[in-house]
Amino acid sequence: MTAIVVKKEGPAGVTPTPTVGSHVNNYWRRVRGGDIGALPAVVMLVALAVGFSIARPSFFTAGNLANLFTQGAAVTLIAMGLVFVLLLGEIDLSAGFASGVCAAILANVVTVLGYPWYVAVLSAVVTGVVIGTVLGLLVAKVGIPSFVVTLAGFLAFQGVVLTLMDEGANIAVRDDVLVAIANRNLSPVLGWSLAAVAVAGYAAVQLLRHRNRAARGLLTDPIAVVAARIAGLAVILGVAVYVLNLERSRNVLVVSLKGVPIVVPIIAILLVVWTFVLQRTSYGRHIYAVGGNAEAARRAGINVDRIRISVFIICSSMAAIGGIVAASRANSVDPNTGGSNVLLYAVGAAVIGGTSLFGGKGRVLDAVLGGAVVAVIDNGMGLMGYSSGVKFVVTGVVLLAAATIDALSRRRAAATGTR
């Protein structure tokens, strides 16, 4: 890995033009070197899907696929926010109940106070921002370990939800727009158009980057690899939209049920936005830097405290959005919204997807892939008729397995010098 290669000519860093073969080789070498990324999540996802489909044919139906998305949406959204905190090597144990608090605010504003849905959504997100700011200040400025701060938050927010819920009563959410988020679908045409826009946008970005780099004489991925990526996305989106556009109502005469659940494009848009922030802006670069070596980041003139506070704000705001989706799906908010397994499922989703608990490594996409794994386990085991108890144990074991893979791959990487 650390071989010193002496070049006869050309500027530093110029290696032979990469080919498809060298691309595959490089990837394989990175995986063997311990940089496995989201590979375990993808493998697990395929294995689980195949396993459950064989055991319970009802798993592999359009109706269940749509269910999977709406079931996993809230956890996935919270996990997307958690990725930012995990990137700094911190943790937010309060994210679950923070989403509960925000959902409770939402329900109170829209149902009890009778404001329109956008006021309710705004107040929920603002609540998330406030929670994140407080947590971030306590961690960055006061210097309390995030584990303790957010554990305190976990307990306190649970109490806040109870208080907001008037000691245990639940509040219904009946606003049409809010209910639609997790319970209605896009029309088939709109689903296809959004998929087309997504693929076209991705293709444009990839091809522009390729041309730009080639024009400057920099190394480019082979065009075949770029094309394969675009085709891969097109196939995945195409199949998903096709299946979700199938009629999945049990009685078509009574009600037609087809189309992509509205929550899917919401997750997709947030995925694109946060990925852009992390990969393409200096703010995102600084998050990775602080997670990798905070002292180096400080010496490079990065305001480490500000980065630290900001990731908690992002995490709690995403928790708020997760809470809104959860409230929408349940048509109500109760004192246990965001409680029980939500937080652990969210942390599990991020880690299973390949985000490191040690900081410095992870992507927002990890949360989506990991969220899918968690949702599939939960859904599939439900179909198999296992009790909640067994589901908790299995999910716990999967989380532990993911964390083990993380720790071992880190050791492997240290041994082979790839990290």
Place this chain on the structure above:
Amino acid sequence: MSATPLLELRGIDKSFGPVQVLRDVAFAAHAGEVTALVGDNGAGKSTLVKCISGIHPTDAGEFVFDGRPVTINSPRDAAALGIEVVYQDLALCDNLDIVQNMFLGREKRSGIVLDEPTMEQMAAETLAGLSVRTVKSLRQHVASLSGGQRQTVAIAKAVLWNSRLVILDEPTAALGVAQTAQVLELVRRLADNGLAVVLISHNMNDVFAVSDRIAALYLGQMVAQVKTTDITHSQVVELITAGRSGSLGLTGEPGGNGAAPADTTPGAVR
């Protein structure tokens, strides 16, 4: 080798509370030369470097940079003058690649989007300018680099910004023989490219291998600043350990606890 030094310090005093760490220190660094700064542990090398780089304010003394008197009150002032420090512990992020590390905190952007092609190009040009041919790809993570390669990246990061004075704090301390040679070669090349280089080192072989001048600190005083060709290995060791060597260094009591007599003005020897 210009006649006037790029950076000249005169009469620098620095105390931390009751402890006087630097006492009337004079120091000069010339463009196109490697000036080795030597001294035992606690002699004040690090403090002097931190004064130059603006981390510590000085109590007294003047800075002359490029013939003009300047004040350096913060690292930003130092960076604005073109003074860069490569610290011993490198300050690189393992999880970022070479380009990302070189531009950390000073990323090139177009709008709000990072301008990766420009950064990659500038990094490649900088490394090429230093004749660095040891890295396979600019996009590999720093974690995968050897100690010498990491040091190379840290140095390249420092010269990326049209810097004029580069201070290297023990760049070879943790390296093996081959890698040390590699880094020393790079240090020499920096000076040959016209930069003023200050090299802090405990290793006399390194010092004699690359430096043009040697400045020796002893208990907070600059006891000698001479051309490397005018001094022997053992004389430098004596200067470091006793503060004097024959006609060089402190006069009077060995150990030089009192104020150094005026005729031993540092840098004026020979």
